[in-house]
Structures are given as C-alpha cells and as structure tokens.
Amino acid sequence: MAEMRILEAGNADYLKVDPDGYRAWVREHKPHQMVSKLMNEHEAVEKFVHDGDYLAYDCNYFQRGPSSLIREIIRQRRRRLWICGKFTYVACALLVEAGCADRIDIGFIGFGPWISRAVREGKCKIYEYSNAIMTLRLKAGAMGLPFLPVRSFGGTDGFARSGCKLIEDPYTGQPIILVPAINPDVAVIHVHQADEFGNARVFGTGIAHQECALASKRVILSTEEIVSTDEIRRDPSRTSIPHFTVDAVVHAPFGAYPGIVQGYYASDPAGVIEAMGAMFRGDFREYLNKHVHSVASHEDYLDKVVGAKKLAEIRSRETIREGYSA
Amino acid sequence: MAEMRILEAGNADYLKVDPDGYRAWVREHKPHQMVSKLMNEHEAVEKFVHDGDYLAYDCNYFQRGPSSLIREIIRQRRRRLWICGKFTYVACALLVEAGCADRIDIGFIGFGPWISRAVREGKCKIYEYSNAIMTLRLKAGAMGLPFLPVRSFGGTDGFARSGCKLIEDPYTGQPIILVPAINPDVAVIHVHQADEFGNARVFGTGIAHQECALASKRVILSTEEIVSTDEIRRDPSRTSIPHFTVDAVVHAPFGAYPGIVQGYYASDPAGVIEAMGAMFRGDFREYLNKHVHSVASHEDYLDKVVGAKKLAEIRSRETIREGYSA
C-alpha cells in the first residue's frame, strides 16, 4: 500500500469530527416528517440551546442575523458555549461578556478591550481560522464528510493553532490543506420567510445559512414572515433551507434589529453604534441591561425598547425591494 | 511526520488532475471582462470544441440538454472526444456511433447493441463511475481542488476501474474514498435565459450545470432566450452561471428538442422514441442522416425536419409555468 505524508498539523483542540455520529443523530432526532415547529423564542432556546453547546449563528448581529435569538440565549443565561465566530462584529463580545461563551473559533470578530481581557483572564479560549475556512468547515459538515481540502490558510500562524492539516495530495503530489468538518450542536439562523415546518427562504447574499442548517444537530430559525407551504411550493428554487433540517421556527419580525434585513428594513445606525460603542469601551453591562435583561421577550423589546416609530422608520428607509421576493 | 495509508486505488486512466494548470488557464483565457459572446452554433463549436477534447454536456439529449450543440458537434465531425457520460440516454450512443467519441466516463448511459459492439471492437474505452461520482468530480473541478472525499463508490467493481482512491481519513482513522477532480476541456450547457455576456439562468432542477461551467476550460451556452443584463441584475439570485466562465452564447430556441425544457416546452414523445429506437436497434445511420446531416444548422433543422406545427404543439403541451421565471 502506498503512503501519503501528513506534512504539518495544527495543534489546537477542535470539535470532534464524527460524520457517523451525525448521521445517526439525523436518523434518530431530525424531523423527517413534515411537522409544525412554530414556537416562541423562549421555548425554542430553552429546548434546543444547551450549556456547553457548539453554537453557530449565520450572518451577524448587524446583518440579517438572529439578533433576537442571541438576546434570548443571553436572557436564558446559557453557559460554556463554543462559538463559530465568523463574519462577526459584536455577537461574540456580547456572548462572552454576558458569560455565555468561553471558546471561539475565529473567523473575524469585533475586538476591543474585552477580548484581550477575556483571553488574559482565561475566560475565553480562542482557536484561529478565517471566515472562509470556517464556512468551509461548515460545508464539510453539511456534506456529511469528515474534511474538505482547501488551497488557503497554509503557512499562517493560525494554521498552527487550528485543527487543520497539511498533507501530500495523492493526485498531484503537492502539499494541500485539509480542514476538519464541523457539525455544530445548534445553529440559529434568521431568514426572510419560512413555513411552519421550516422550509425557508433567504433572499440576497448570505454567509453560510444553508451550510449551517444542513450541518447542525439542532436548528432554530427565526423568520420575518411565516408563509404557507403552498407559497413555498410555488417557487421551489427559492427554498434555501429544507424543513427536515429544522427543529424550531420562531416568528420574529425585526428579528435582526439593530441590523438590516435586506429588502425588508434598514439597519438602525444609532442601535449599531450603541453596540459598537459598548464593545470598544469594553463594557456591555449597560447595553445588556437595556437591550436584553430589561425585557422578557423580543415582542416586549420591540414594544418597550425600540418602539413603533423606530420600526416604521427603518422599514421605510429600506427602499429596495428588487430581488428580495419570490 | 505522520503518515496516512492509501488502502486501495483504482487502476484506470483519468483526465490529468491539474488545478494549477486550470488556474493558469482561467487567468490567461477566460474572459474576465464583460464582452459579448453571441455567435451561432457553427462558429461556437468550430472555435471551442476540438478533436481529442474531454467534453461535458449537462443534462441530456431529452432533458434540457444541449441537443442542438450535440448535433452540431456531430455535423462538424469532431473526433476522439472523451465524454462525461452522466445521466444520459442517447447522447453517448450518438457521439460514439457518429465516430466523434472514443472514451466515456460512466455515469449512466443508454445502452443497447451499439455499446457492447463498440467496446468489443475497441472503438470505445469505458471508465466506470456513477452519476453522482461524476458530478462530484465536476464539483471538485469547480472548486479548484484536486479531489473531494465521498462516502459512496467504495467496494464496487467500478472503483477498481476508476481513478478513485480509498485512503485512511486523518481525522477519523476510517477508510474514505477520494474522487479526482475533472476540469473538462469543453462544456456544452443549455439554459433558459442568458445575456450576451453569458450570465445565465437555469430554472428548476438540474444535474450539474453550475459545476460544469465553473470546472470547464471552454464553455458554450445555448439558450432559449437572450435577455438583457439589466434583467439579469433585476434578480441576481437567479444567476446560475456567471459570464466570466462562458466563451460562447448561442441563441437556440428549442435547442433541447426532442427533449423538454421545463416551463418552456414539452418533449416530443415521437422524437424521443425515434432516437431510443435507433439506439436499441443499434443503428443510428438513418437517425443521423435525418436529424443531423440533412440540414446545415439548428434553424434549418427546426424549419425543415421538425416543423412549426410540432414546435407549436410541444410549446402548448407545456402548461406549467410556475417556478420557471424570474
């Protein structure tokens, strides 16, 4: 038998690669049949986000992200989460500062005093990747594979602190990087439209919503609109996420606030700057009190903290509809 | 340095795996800039399909396939083509019987006396894969990678007659199959709509049109409709194939005849049965004379062989439009 050399390997911990275990999970726990999954965010997070989970959110707190679900996770005081920290401004900072997360695979995350402090104090362990390496790891998980090859990341200092390997390609004989698959314990994803079963549509560009849904053991969708399954069937090419991957569907209008949902509403610059300011100051206490703990639910939050006037304004500031409907 | 074992390897020839060579080709020869590529099928095939090429078509002669381009390739008497024979009824039979092709990677192809004869007489060499292994090989090529892992195909007699390898997964320690990438010399793909630059829309399900376009050195699109680039930009999520992958755009209404273009026209059962009949009889001479050599062009073919009445009939028999427009 011929051999291939493993030329280098990162030395960091990474989520265990177990495609067989994931297949068994899918067989046992995923809802293969069409069953309604409508529930509120409290129930969804209570049921499907557990202490110690590996958590992936798609997009981020400012851009079509599951912001209301992130606030609910903090409200329910989840602990020891390991975060997929790709393409992120404040979500990781919020989750770490709120005491919910203690490990992050990076990607890119909004920085500031909080992170150096968290690392120095050992409150948070960081594993080094890049955005597209993380989405590729999710893609490997979404393909039911243990790894995928890639032609970036080699030679970086991140590589040495990752779970990646540099091997000899058995076809070309040249060195090539392998990235380990991720199958997150739970994914939270915000979409434009979903039916009660979880067949969902995302309009416009995205980061890795389909990969997150296919790769994750438990999937919570928050959605701007609930549509009928007939509407889904009217344009099957628009289905980004199929129902059988989904465990919970939460109807969350303005669920991405203070972020944008392209085609539906604009971001709230004041809300964005308020969160970024807290991050750069390195103190989220005030932000968390006002935006998370002062209210019991997203509905409550929109009503008491954000207010109808603001919602009307960001809705009207989004003037572009083209391409954001089926 | 640790080692990984190659447990088994197929012993067949396969198209050379050369992602660096493909990158260099893309840099040198692909039209990065938006330039018009409108031309007729004669010019497109003359310029971009060469003797000895590895040829991939998407879908097939009966189902949204580039049937008019396949007829043109035969008309221009290309020789020694190596065919990506996935998901195929008669296209391989036509190309081999017409003397155009002498190697096939299979997939699935419509069989009959012709193939046993061609193999026995050494007119055609066959390499054994399966449909999804072939689309995965194209996907590897479309990702710019030398290989992809897969969890099927192992243990088959096809594996031993393929370019695949069974290796020890460095993450799980378990055996896993690798498939070699394909970057075809040329791909012919039929689409619903394209602009003059090659930004194209395919509606409904497909086999691997995007993979074929991204993976192939030269790409000829035939399209039912030419649309404006403004129309493409109106709904960017519908763009299946980006212009920079495309070398030629051929306006070919009814280009899939006798096949279906879902949402646009039905198949012609008589035309389908005529081709299948020739294949099962093992004699395409009559078919080729009537459907290929008796005419000079696709336009000529529709006019003289198919006829306006038939075209009106298959158009009217396709009553479903839902989901087949932007």
Place this chain on the structure above:
Amino acid sequence: MSTPATNFNEREHVICQVARLVEDRYIYWVGGGGEPLSTALLAKRVHAPNLQYLTEDGVVGPEALVPFDPLMTMISSRANYRALQWATMNYAADIAHLGYVDYGILNTLQVDRYGNINSTVTGKYEGGEGRRFGGPGGADTIAALAWRTILMTDQQKRKFVDRVDFISSPGFLEGPGARERHGLPPNTGPWRVYTPWAMFGYDTDCQLMLQGISPFVSVDQVLSEMSFKPKMAAQLDILHVPTEEELIVLRTQIDVAGQTTDRGRWIELRDGKYMFADQ
C-alpha cells in the same frame, strides 16, 4: 376500500408490494423512473399523501402530476411539480450523505447473495465479451448512503446469482463489515428484495433470505428461478395481492400507457385460488 384484486399482472403486483412499505414519516430516494418511482407515486395517492421523496435531479418532495411523457420522470415540470425544493444532483447526494434518506428504492439487472447490484455488464467484463448495460447511474449513491435499500427485480435464474458479474452498486459486498472497510457509512445497506413472486430480507450474516412468497407461486417455483439457494426464514409470509383501489390508481393515473407495467404474466383468481392466467 381495500378489495383484493382478482386480475392483475406481475409488475402491478410487485409495485403494490413495495408501495405498501412507503410511509409519510420517512424520506425516500427513489430510482428516477420505472417501478421504483411508480411505488412512490402510488403510495402518495393511496395511503401516504405527505410522502417525501428525492430523485437524482435534486427534487425534494414534489407533488408530481401524472402521467408523464416517455422518460420524462426527472428535470421535468410534471414530475417535479410543486416540490418543496429544487436543486441538483450533488445536493441530493449531500442529503443522502447526511443520513436523511431512510429508504432507497431501486431496481436491478442482477442481485447476488450479499445483495450486490449489477447494472453494468452480464458475462465477462473484460474485452467487452459480456453484454454491456448502462452503469450504476444514481443507484451507487443510494445503495451506499440510504439507511435501508429496497431492490426490485424479476424472479429469474439469471437475475439471482451467487456473485454478480459486476458490482455496480454496493450490497453487503463480501459480507459483514465489508461496507465499512470500503469507506461506506455503518448500519446501512440492503434491506429487502422484491420480485413478483417473492420477498427477501437478509440474515445476520448479510445473506439473502427468502421471507415471503406470492399466493400464485410455490417455494419450489421461486427457488427454481434462483442460481443459488437463499437462506430461508423460519416462517414464510404469503404476500397480499394488489387491491382494486391500488390497481385503479396505477392503471388510470400513474401508468396509463402501460410503459412500466405492461410486461410480465397475468394472474387471476380462479376457484378461490390465485394462479397464472396462462396456466
């Protein structure tokens, strides 16, 4: 209504057998045409209205409009009508890799003692001496990745062989543990083989086992149409004949032109016994 039919043919019989296994609560990948697709189309109309199946072209859960034009069973607006999702072949393969496909339904040219599937060549492979067929198509992916695979074929000596002439798609290969050694996911593989005459499962050694026969044949007749002696179940089921309701749907909606079912011998109820009409 489920009145046993009194007149039907072998093909109709085997399609109804398999269709009865098909349930709303599972996800199926069915071979994109012929008997396998017919079983899903029939089940959806008779007892599994919410049935979800995939075909190779990446359609998920269509509500197909039947009948279809000849061969227009995929990449077709009627076959894929009002699906939950439209995608492509690699997507279907991803879904199967992930373990979402509970059952695969396939037909085969040849099957052996370990459930291996041949759709490539009968006779000798090398030198093109044997008779060449179309290749595995999508069956390799389904047989490798579906949790359970249901095969459909005819009860003929040349189709039930000790070792297939060519393994196009994997059964249990050489027996217990072989699939895993060749990189296939664990706890997957052949589950049933249905012919118009009989139903087979597999024993713990991964070997084909006769479990049921049709009321119009004897065990000896079945064994006489096999090139090897299968394991025998302790008790043999007698397979139920099609119901009138199933046949009406099959004949008037799904296979109006008889493209799939218009082959094989006819069976009739004569003096309280089912027997071949030509017998």
Place this chain on the structure above:
Amino acid sequence: MSTPATNFNEREHVICQVARLVEDRYIYWVGGGGEPLSTALLAKRVHAPNLQYLTEDGVVGPEALVPFDPLMTMISSRANYRALQWATMNYAADIAHLGYVDYGILNTLQVDRYGNINSTVTGKYEGGEGRRFGGPGGADTIAALAWRTILMTDQQKRKFVDRVDFISSPGFLEGPGARERHGLPPNTGPWRVYTPWAMFGYDTDCQLMLQGISPFVSVDQVLSEMSFKPKMAAQLDILHVPTEEELIVLRTQIDVAGQTTDRGRWIELRDGKYMFADQ
C-alpha cells in the same frame, strides 16, 4: 477633467492611489469595507464603469448605491444593488480558488518584509499578553488565492515590522517557494503596499521594495516610519496627488460622512509644493 487637487488628506490620497490601479478588465475581491471597498467604489465612478468586484458575502459585480449606513457594506441591499449574481461566502472562495480573482485589495494592521499580514494580535500571542484584534476575516482567502494582492496601511514604524507578530494571512511567508510548500497556488502573492506616504513592490527575493513616494514626504521620512530598511527601487516614482474629480466623488458620494476618510493629516499646495498643512 483631471485637475490636481490642492487640498486633501492622507486617507483620501491613498484611496485615490489604489483606485487608479483598478481596471474594467480584471476581477477584484475587495475587503468588505473601509479603504479597500472605497477604492473600488471610486474607480467604478471615475474611470472603470464596468468594474466587477466580489466581497465576502458572495456578491458578484454589484452596482452599489452609495453612501452606506455604518458597517452596511455587505449583506446589504445598497451595497449589493443590481449585482450580476448573489451567492454566499463559499461561492466567493470557489471563484478565488479557480483563479478568477486577478487582484485582492486589503488593509492590514501590520505588514512585514515578506508582505505577511497581521490582523490578529500585536505583541506576544500566548497568554493574551498582546493586544488582540479581530482575526483574518476574509483576508486569508484573498491573500492566498488572488493572483496579486494590494495592501493598504499607514506609514508607521509599528505597522512596518521585520516579522509580523502573527501571520494572519499569507504574504510570501519565509520567502521564495514558501507559499507553494504550504499548499498555496503558485504565482500568487503580495504585489503592492500603499500607504499615504509611499508605494512598495517586491523584489525577486520576495522582499518589500520602496518604489514610490508622495510629493509631500521625503524618502528619509518614509524610512523613519519603518522598523526595517526595505529594498530600494533603482528609481523612485513620485506619486500623483488626487484629482479634484476624484475628491468630489469620494467626498460627495462615497464617504459623505467621512467614516473612512476622516482620519490622517491634511496636505495642501503651498508655493507650488505639496506639504502637510500642519507643517
């Protein structure tokens, strides 16, 4: 019209420098915000109307509506307006793997003699002693896979270091051949570094080489803001200042609120010489 401006700031100057390199006939992957995105937005409005660029969210060739709300440079209806294609991050990475990305445009926290990029930590990595930043984001993919990478940064000693504290994204790593040894595609890598004061290329040993300076600084000033001595080109270009037209577009359309450009010192034309206004 291309009247040299008489009054502009450092940030405006460097954006205009890089924007002038951007052409219709190439495909760009630009860092999704700040100076890199501004160069593409400016070029498209001034001299490259058909410019095509990607950002990390998988947008291809948008006709962005400027200005943007704070941070709304991706996954945003204005930034992605009327694109040729909307996809996702892995698709953008595929396009880059295939060799379609002629140029990547990035900014960096720190760059070293081999063009390596640090956006992770300044100071010691271990134990969190250093100051931690956000990580490579999309820059690793761009720097690895684009044929040529253009870096933008400030002319400061702490930014031009002999060896970056952490290689977040690859330059030439340890020098000739190193990228290939680490699995990156051949003939790719760093091409230019632009600061408000200077323009650098690389010599055949893959080492940073000073090629041009701005008219308002001297070579000594530039070298005094580097922690190592770069290679020197035989002849140094004097970089052109922004044109009035470029500045009007930049100030009135692209960066109306000064989110990107409202930093750095001002330069003015005084007695026929460009000099710092505070000088």
